[in-house]
Amino acid sequence: MPANFTTSLMSPVQTENANVQSTNSSSEPEANIRPQTQLTDQTNLLPPRHIITVMLALSLVNLVTTLDQVVVSASLSTVAASFSAGSLSAWIPAAYLMTSTAFQPLYGRLSDIFGRKSAIALAMGIYIVGNLIAGFSQSIIQLIVFRAIAGIGDGGATSMVQIVISDVVTLRDRGKFIGYAAAVTAAGYTAGPIIGGSLAQHVSWRWAFWITLPVALVATLVVVFTLPLKPVTGNMRSKLLMIDYVGVFLTLATCIMIMLPLVWGGVTFPWKSAVVLGPLCGGIVAVGIFCVWETKVARLPLVPMYIFRHMTVVGVYICMFVNGFVFFSLLFYLPQFFQVVLGYSPTRSGIFIIPLAISQVVSAVAGGLWVSRTGKYRLVVYFGFGLFSIACGCMTLFNGHTSPAVMVVLMTLAGLGTGATLQTTTVAVQASVARQDMAVVSAVRNFLRMLGGALALPSSAALLDNAIRASLNGLSLPSTTITSIINDPSILRNSTEFAQYGLLESQADFILSNGYNEGFKDIIILDTSLATLAFVVSVLMIKHKELLRGDEDRLKAEAKEALRTTRESGVKVDKGDIEMGPVTLQSHNVSGRQE
Numbered sequence: 001m002p003a004n005f006t007t008s009l010m011s012p013v014q015t016e017n018a019n020v021q022s023t024n025s026s027s028e029p030e031a032n033i034r035p036q037t038q039l040t041d042q043t044n045l046l047p048p049r050h051i052i053t054v055m056l057a058l059s060l061v062n063l064v065t066t067l068d069q070v071v072v073s074a075s076l077s078t079v080a081a082s083f084s085a086g087s088l089s090a091w092i093p094a095a096y097l098m099t100s101t102a103f104q105p106l107y108g109r110l111s112d113i114f115g116r117k118s119a120i121a122l123a124m125g126i127y128i129v130g131n132l133i134a135g136f137s138q139s140i141i142q143l144i145v146f147r148a149i150a151g152i153g154d155g156g157a158t159s160m161v162q163i164v165i166s167d168v169v170t171l172r173d174r175g176k177f178i179g180y181a182a183a184v185t186a187a188g189y190t191a192g193p194i195i196g197g198s199l200a201q202h203v204s205w206r207w208a209f210w211i212t213l214p215v216a217l218v219a220t221l222v223v224v225f226t227l228p229l230k231p232v233t234g235n236m237r238s239k240l241l242m243i244d245y246v247g248v249f250l251t252l253a254t255c256i257m258i259m260l261p262l263v264w265g266g267v268t269f270p271w272k273s274a275v276v277l278g279p280l281c282g283g284i285v286a287v288g289i290f291c292v293w294e295t296k297v298a299r300l301p302l303v304p305m306y307i308f309r310h311m312t313v314v315g316v317y318i319c320m321f322v323n324g325f326v327f328f329s330l331l332f333y334l335p336q337f338f339q340v341v342l343g344y345s346p347t348r349s350g351i352f353i354i355p356l357a358i359s360q361v362v363s364a365v366a367g368g369l370w371v372s373r374t375g376k377y378r379l380v381v382y383f384g385f386g387l388f389s390i391a392c393g394c395m396t397l398f399n400g401h402t403s404p405a406v407m408v409v410l411m412t413l414a415g416l417g418t419g420a421t422l423q424t425t426t427v428a429v430q431a432s433v434a435r436q437d438m439a440v441v442s443a444v445r446n447f448l449r450m451l452g453g454a455l456a457l458p459s460s461a462a463l464l465d466n467a468i469r470a471s472l473n474g475l476s477l478p479s480t481t482i483t484s485i486i487n488d489p490s491i492l493r494n495s496t497e498f499a500q501y502g503l504l505e506s507q508a509d510f511i512l513s514n515g516y517n518e519g520f521k522d523i524i525i526l527d528t529s530l531a532t533l534a535f536v537v538s539v540l541m542i543k544h545k546e547l548l549r550g551d552e553d554r555l556k557a558e559a560k561e562a563l564r565t566t567r568e569s570g571v572k573v574d575k576g577d578i579e580m581g582p583v584t585l586q587s588h589n590v591s592g593r594q595e
Contacts, residue, residue: 043167043435045168045169045170046168046169050168051168051169051177053226054164054165054168054226054227055165055177055180056222056226057219057222057223057226057227058161058164058165058223059180059184060184060215060218060219060222060223061120061124061157061160061161061219061223062161062184062188063184063188063215063219064124064127064157064188064212064215064216064219065154065157065158066188066192067188067191067192067195067211067212067215068131068150068154068212069192069331070188070192070193070196070331070350070353070357071192071193071195071196071199071208071211071212072092072093072096072196072208072209073093073193073196073331073332073335073353074192074193074194074195074196074197074200074208074335074346074349074350074353075196075197075199075200075205075208075346076089076092076093076332076335076336077089077200077335077336077339077340077346077490078200078201078205078346079092079143079200079205079208080092080488081488081490082205083139083140083143084488088140088144089140090263090457090458090460090461091140091144091263091458092140092143092144092147093147093328093332093457094259094263094454094457094458094461095144095145095147095148095151096147096148096150096151096154097151097328097450097453097454097457098148098151098255098256098259098454099148099149099151099152099155099252100151100152100154100155100158100450100454101151101155101255101447101450101451101453101454102155102248102251102252102254102255102447103151103152103155103156103248103251103252104155104156104158104159104443104444104446104447104450105247105251105302105303105440105443105444105447106155106156106243106244106247106248106251106302107119107123107155107156107159107160107443108159108163108439108440108442108443108444109242109243109244109300109302109439109440109443110122110156110243111159111160111163111439112232112300112439112440113232113234113239113242113243113300114232114239115232116160116163116164116167116227117223117224117227119156119160120156120157120160120164120220120223120227121220121223121224122153122156123152123153123154123155123156123157123160124153124156124157124216124219124220124223125153125220126149126150126152126153126156127150127152127153127154127157127216128153128213128216128217128220129149129150129153130146130147130148130149130150130151130152130153131146131147131150131209131210131212131213131216132209132210132213133146133149134146134147134149134150134209135206135207135209135210136206137206147209150209155446155450158446158450159442159443159446159447161178162178162426162442162446163438163439163442163443164227165177165178166430166438166439166442171427171430171431171547172371172372172375172547173372174423174426174427174430176368176369176371176372177368178364178368178422178423178426180365180368190354190357190358192350192357193335193349193350193351193352193353193354193357194347194350194351194354195211195350196208196346196350197345197346197347197348197349197350197351198346198347198350199211200346201345201346201347241299242299242300243300244294244298244299244300244301244302246293246297246298247290247293247294247298247301247302247303248302250286250289250290250293251290251302253283253286254283254286254287254290255451255454256279257279257280257282257283257286258279258280258283258455259454259455259458260279261275261276261277261278261279261280262455262458262459262462263458263461263462264276265462290303291305303440303444304437304440307433307437307440307441307444310432310433311541311543312428312429312431312432312541312542312543312545313429313432313433313441314541315537315538315540315541315542316425316428316429316445316542317429317444317445317448318534318537318541319381319385319421319425319534319537319538319542320421320425320445320448320449320452321448321449321451321452322452322530322531322533322534322537323388323418323421323422323425323449323452323534324448324449324450324451324452324453324454324456325452325453325455325456325459325527325530326388326392326418326452326456326527326530326531327360327418327453328452328453328454328456328457329453329456329457329459329460329523329526329527330356330392330395330411330414330527331353331356331357332456332457332460333460333464333520333523334349334352334353334356334411335349335350335352335353336349336520337398337516337520338352338353339490340489340490340492340493340512340516341399341400341512341516341517341520342400343493352404352407352408352411353411355408355411355412355415356411356412356414356415357415358415359411359412359413359414359415359416359419360415360416360418360419360422361419362415362416362419363384363415363416363417363418363419363420364419364420364422364423366419366420367380367384367419367420367421367422367423367424368423368424371423371424371427371547375546375547376544377424377425377427377428377544378428378538378542378543378544380420380421380424381420381421381424381425381428381538381542382535382538382539383417383420384416384417384418384419384420384421384424385417385421385531385534385535385538386417386535387413387414387416387417387420388414388417388418388421388531388534388535389417389528389531389532389534389535390413390417391410391411391413391414391417392414392524392527392528392531393528393532394410394413395410395411395414395524395527395528396521396524396525396528398517398520398521398524399513399517400512400513400517417531421534421538425445425542426442426445427547428542428545429441429442429445430442431545431546431547432545459526460523460526463519463522463523463526464516464519464520464522464523465486465519466519467515467516467518467519467522468485468486468489468511468515468516468519469482469486470515471510471511471514471515471518472485472486472511472515475507475510475511477501477502477503481501481502481503484501485501485511489516492508492511492512492516493508495508
């Protein structure tokens with residue numbers, strides 16, 4: 001039987017003594033633990049051949065979520081035109097990202113309580129149902145709601161891939177294997193834009209939501225039947241009582257109250273109106289209530305506040321919020337720039353976004369390999385955000401006359417920059433905390449990256465819509481014409497259609513150059529500013545942590561012995577033979593090493 005992993009904190013002095021005696025105290029950061037709440041440690045450092053099986057299963061999950069993002073982004077303009085949705089079309093990806101974001105911390109805790117495999121299966125099931133009914137939508141509101149449901153599943157799938165890899169791979173090799181999982185998504189990034197554009201142009205936009213379902217179903221079955229993960233202890237009632245329901249509600253409420261005014265501001269309602277300022281203030285208050293609840297009340301906090309005592313953790317969280325904001329802004333609005341300003345077809349615009357996506361994957365894999373070989377990650381993070389900010393700055397020069405070769409080069413550089421920060425920041429944040437906190441810090445990292453992406457879409461839509469309205473107002477056009485152009489900007493590329501609205505060709509060109517082009521430029525300027533901020537934060541706050549921990553050899557031996565016993569007996573190993581002792585968490589920060 002492995003040594004008990006339970007530690008109890010009563011005072012800083014007792015904490016220090018306990019950590020000295022702990023089996024993993026030689027290099028693992030100090031834990032903050034709660035005596036009354038027990039969790040099963042699910043670390044299971046597998047031999048290489050078993051890791052391959054796990055990676056294949058997780059790569060399928062990654063492929064599904066990647067395909068979904070790029071296929072839908074490539075078909076977004078067609079969907080908007082089909083429903084005459086205009087600015088409401090921004091809510092299709094925004095609602096998806098909002099729920100995906102809000103539920104990621106929950107899945108981190110669900111996997112602690114119910115087990116990794118159960119959490120992945122639940123997430124994939126919700127994703128499949130949400131996308132299935134999204135394809136049958138009869139209105140833009142229905143589509144937004146159904147995509148929000150699918151996003152609940154995506155949030156779990158995204159978090160669980162990194163969490164499971166963290167369970168089965170050592171910290172130093174973690175970036176490499178997460179990079180391998182990301183490499184599989186290259187197929188999704190390559191095929192997704194072409195598939196999305198082709199479906200929207202030649203078949204039906206509805207298939208943009210259905211095309212991933214067969215792969216999602218296969219991925220779910222592979223995960224359920226192949227992942228050799230540990231079971232968790234406890235009956236169903238006790239597990240359900242451990243869920244932080246109030247924390248989940250506050251997280252979702254905060255996301256909604258912050259995103260809604262960003263969509264409405266300057267477009268539907270004035271920025272100074274109570275309808276905009278009220279929810280924003282409510283969102284800020286909700287954040288405060290959430291922090292108090294998690295610190296003082298929650299039995300098993302969704303987000304333990306003590307993790308923010310680590311400077312590297314805070315630095316990574318700021319940087320990944322920016323990473324998500326800028327990357328998703330580019331991913332969803334560059335295709336619209338290609339279609340509206342340059343007049344590309346959905347298929348061609350999908351092809352043009354491939355360099356951004358593929359270079360991100362290549363850089364992510366290379367960064368993971370570098371960390372595995374050298375044990376160092378800071379230089380890769382600095383390089384990534386530095387290159388990202390430079391590429392975004394150059395993109396502000398995009399216009400209707402920019403050479404396609406220049407656009408491809410700059411998108412490639414942007415992808416290389418953002419990719420270099422993905423796996424390396426995962427390793428950095430996990431290296432800064434104790435083993436039992438790895439799932440939750442990973443989930444919060446993913447939460448903040450997706451929150452950045454979720455906020456990027458309505459914010460970018462507001463910038464674009466404001467620029468368009470400013471250019472239209474100068475032409476003294478009827479309000480019906482202004483609404484029609486905003487709802488379906490493709491009419492500006494068709495002389496027959498814009499003539500029906502009484503527009504001259506010179507007026508259509510003016511709207512494209514001074515409305516859409518300037519709106520896209522405003523978006524990229526914001527992205528550049530944030531990427532530069534992330535570079536500065538990464539240099540000042542992300543510190544080096546040792547990636548080798550003293551208990552890894554023991555954990556590898558335990559996992560190997562458990563697998564050997566399973567093969568010899570032909571039955572499952574009793575969970576008591578492969579589980580470490582229960583891990584307990586502390587609601588208040590008693591010690592928590594501060595950097």
